[in-house]
Amino acid sequence: xxxxxxxxxxxxxxxxxxxxxxxxxxxxxxxxxxxxxxxxxxxxxxxxxxxxxxxxxxxxxxxxxxxxxxxxxxxxxxxxxxxxxxxxxxxxxxxxxxxxxxxxxxxxxxxxxxxxxxxxxxxxxxxxxxxxxxxxxxxxxxxxxxxxxxxxxxxxx
Amino acid sequence: xxxxxxxxxxxxxxxxxxxxxxxxxxxxxxxxxxxxxxxxxxxxxxxxxxxxxxxxxxxxxxxxxxxxxxxxxxxxxxxxxxxxxxxxxxxxxxxxxxxxxxxxxxxxxxxxxxxx
Numbered sequence: 012x013x014x015x016x017x018x019x020x021x022x023x024x025x026x027x028x029x030x031x032x033x034x035x036x037x038x039x040x041x042x043x044x045x046x047x048x049x050x051x052x053x054x055x056x057x058x059x060x061x062x063x064x065x066x067x068x069x070x071x072x073x074x075x076x077x078x079x080x081x082x083x084x085x086x087x088x089x090x091x092x093x094x095x096x097x098x099x100x101x102x103x104x105x106x107x108x109x110x111x112x113x114x115x116x117x118x119x120x121x122x123x124x125x126x127x128x129x130x131x132x133x134x135x136x137x138x139x140x141x142x143x144x145x146x147x148x149x150x151x152x153x154x155x156x157x158x159x160x161x162x163x164x165x166x167x168x
Numbered sequence: 169x170x171x172x173x174x175x176x177x178x179x180x181x182x183x184x185x186x187x188x189x190x191x192x193x194x195x196x197x198x199x200x201x202x203x204x205x206x207x208x209x210x211x212x213x214x215x216x217x218x219x220x221x222x223x224x225x226x227x228x229x230x231x232x233x234x235x236x237x238x239x240x241x242x243x244x245x246x247x248x249x250x251x252x253x254x255x256x257x258x259x260x261x262x263x264x265x266x267x268x269x270x271x272x273x274x275x276x277x278x279x280x281x282x283x284x
Contacts, residue, residue, distance in 0.1 A: 038190045045186035046179035049230070053178025056225030057171050072220065075228035075237075076264035082229065083265070087272040091280035104185030107196050108203065109178065109229045114269045116196075121273035123282045133277045137270070143197050144231065145266065148204040149258055152238030155212040156254045159239075160246040 041103050048098070048105030056082055056109070083114040090118045116140035170224045177219070177226030200231050207235030237261040 018026070059081050060074040069077065089095040095115050099106040106112050120139055124132035138145065181203075188199040210216045216236040219227040227233060238258050245257025259266070 036190045038187070041190055042183045042186045045182040049182025049185075050175035050179030050226075053223075053226045053229045054171055054175045056178075056229035057174040060225050060228070061170075071224070072217075075220070075225075075233065076261070078225060078228065079265045080268040083268040083272050087276045091276050093283055104189055104196075104199070105179075105182045107200065108182045108185040108231055110231060110234070110265060111229075112196075113200070113231055113234070113265070114272065117269040117273045118276040121277040122280050125277045126282065129277070133274065137273050137277075140197060141269065143201045144204050144234070147201045148208065148235050148238050151205040151208045152235060152242055152258055153254060155208050155239050156242035156246060156258070157251070159212060159243060160251055160254055164250065 044102050045105035045108075048102035049108060050105075052082075052106070052109045052111060079110045082109070082111050086111040086114040087118050090115050091122065095119075113141055113144060173223045174226035174229075177223035178229055179226075181226075181230040181232060203230070203232050204235040207232030208239045209235075211236040211239040234262060234265060237265075 056078050060071075060078045063069045063074045063077050064071065067077070086095060089098075095106065095111070096119065099112075099115070106115070117137055117140070121133050121137045124136040126132065127136075185199050185203060188194045188202065189196070194202070207216060210219075210232070216227065216233070220233070220236075238261070241257045241260035241262060242254045243257070245253030245260060247253070249256065
């Protein structure tokens, strides 16, 4: 976001013109697509989780981890053949929000940067897009768990 | 029935993400970061586990469950070791998602070539 007061009058005029000409995003249609594709991915996840519960010693609550790993494996194949990105253009957040979107961000940047070598290319760029998620996920979890622990230990909750 | 609720709840979390994209014009990185923090806060209030019981994969597959799992690991260790457990336990439950993403990322880079 640029600060409006620092812009010259021409630039402000141009910004207003740009906003006026910007194509309106079909929000409702996009939400419907995201709902259908996102829901389908979660439904597939539920099928995988059910298989893990029936054929392996997992419970409803512990089946989440192997399910994520399986979804990430499937995402690797789909990303490698370029199918996931095409699906993402159609579904928007429907493919970005499930764990497969996180995996796609990691795997696609790993594949994209392999020409720069495995250490400097794949290694350094792999977590570029997923980095903020891990960093702020860990930090917020730390703060929340810290507050909760202090409340439980000294607050007697 | 769990399949139906997985579809509905998972779909709705994606719709929240789509609204953040389209209405608030956030980048995917901002959206995912906010969703993860949101999941962590929900678990802080003990609201995420009931959602998992209700919707199954509809709650565990979206990225919000990552925040939930981080807090969960930290709290499980904190119960055993006190404050230091908050730091040592954070990745305990989440390790599957991150390790799988990294492992399959490297394998993917070995197997596939970038396109055009």
